[in-house]
Amino acid sequence: MDAVVWTGTSLEHTQDVRVRSPGPGEVTVRIDAAGLCHSDVNALDGLIDQPVPVVLGHEACGVVIDRGPGVKVHIGQKVVLSTLRSCGACRACQAGAPTCCRDGQPAADPVFTRRGEPVEQFVRVGAFARQTVVHERQVVAVPTSVPDIVCALLGCAVLTGFGAVWSRAAVREGDAVLVVGAGGIGLAAVHAAALAGASRVLVVDRNPRKQALAHKLGATDFQLVDTAADVVEAARGLEPRGFDATFECVGRPDLLKAAIDVLAWGGRAVIVGLPAASTPLTFGMRDLFHDKALLGCRMGSVDPHEFVPKLAERYLAGELLLDPLVTAVAPLRQIGELIDDLRSGRLDRGVVDLTGGTRTLSRRDAA
Ligand SMILES: [Zn+2]
Ligand SMILES: [Zn+2]
Known part of the structure; x- marks a missing residue:
């Protein structure tokens, strides 16, 4: 599938990354849009201790296309992804503070492989790939009417x-x-x-x-x-x-x-x-x-399951101005140009469009 892998020395746009099937409690999400966050660039720059090779990206939205045993989220549901693989049961989770959960379990098996070798999933999401597998607790259902490029931002920049x-x-x-x-x-x-x-x-x-x-x-x-x-x-x-x-x-x-x-x-x-x-x-x-x-x-010290739907609702009611935050949209193959834009201060938020097609990088006036 379409993915970008950071090898530690180069960012490689490739078709040879595979994603495994969802296990118990997990869903496969088809990623439609993913924002480029400073944390992704920090990983490229070695400011975060991140093993390689890795699929970066963590601010994203998409559609659930497969699910493992015990999952309640429906196939076809539009979702915003969250880095919080919280357990949902501990005292912090019960109190609506999943950012303080210490009991979330990492995925059992590597989600991504490339030529038979495991590839890391950045902050339990790995959104710069057409598909990823995450825990059910890491997806928040949102209305289909929220546009993808805005929806992606609800996962990190706007939430935070x-x-x-x-x-x-x-x-x-x-x-x-x-x-x-x-x-x-x-x-x-x-x-x-x-x-x-x-x-x-x-x-x-x-x-x-x-x-x-x-x-x-x-x-x-x-x-x-x-x-x-x-x-x-x-x-x-x-x-x-x-x-x-x-x-x-x-x-x-x-x-x-x-x-x-x-x-x-x-x-x-x-x-x-x-x-x-x-x-x-x-x-x-x-x-x-x-x-x-x-x-x-x-991550804003909030429960994304409470907070993201509230933001989506207020956006759809016309109360939140979120579209102007997106300065450029690019297909995955042009992510390098988005990164250059971010580094040079030309971006507020850049979003990767993973839906394919012939789209090329488009920049818009911030004001
Ligand atoms: Zn982020
Ligand atoms: Zn918990």
Whole structure:
């Protein structure tokens, strides 16, 4: 089948990857669209400890085409994929917090093989392939009417950005919000903050191309910054008493420290961007004294089975602006060009169209 394999030295578009049949509790999903996330590029760059060869990709949607014993999801159901292979039964899962589940079991056998050799499945999904096998808990049913390229984003960028704002930081009406870094997740956070009724949404980024889209999604202020000191200066200039919620969406400790430095009393700083595993952070313990909090956040800290259908419903009702997040769509064979676009700052979100045909890379104006 059509797939892209990262060998550790090259990204190979190939037809010789095979996918195994679904086992008990598992489904085969035909992937129709998959977003390109910074985490995929981090794996290419060696910032994530990822064995190779591997099928990357984890932000995706598709249709269930086969199922193993004991599965309730119907064949033909449109689904959004999730990296959370949660158990569904432990205390965390029962409490609606599958991001804290420690009991999810990895797939028993390799899902992918190439010329008889196993190929890894990135974060239990492996979406840059026409088909994948995942656990039933990793698919969330969504209405067919949500377009594929938007639907894919519900699996990571939109889920994470909205979850960080609505759930993890619980942004309320009237809050002042700072978003550091306007990538796909940061821009989703901007829109979530605006919809939550934030009185101010300041976006800082070093890429001037981000300004128009940030405003379209609800940012009240946009400032170009280069250093962490610039972030502090921009934030203090607008809100001398600080921000109620700040979101570091880049994954740099100096920017996270800036996001802590500009918190209001009672403010929450959320770590959304992922640095390399051993990255240290230094800040003054007393900096959190005034009831401030520093919060980790995994996949938006939400239950995708609750949250994704809610997002889909509000998108279909015309409340969520998600289409403008997608800057380019490309077939799998042109994924290298999407990656180049992401690295050079030309992409908000790039989406791979796996439905085949003669489509070629199309870019659209972000604004
Ligand atoms: Zn992602
Ligand atoms: Zn569990």
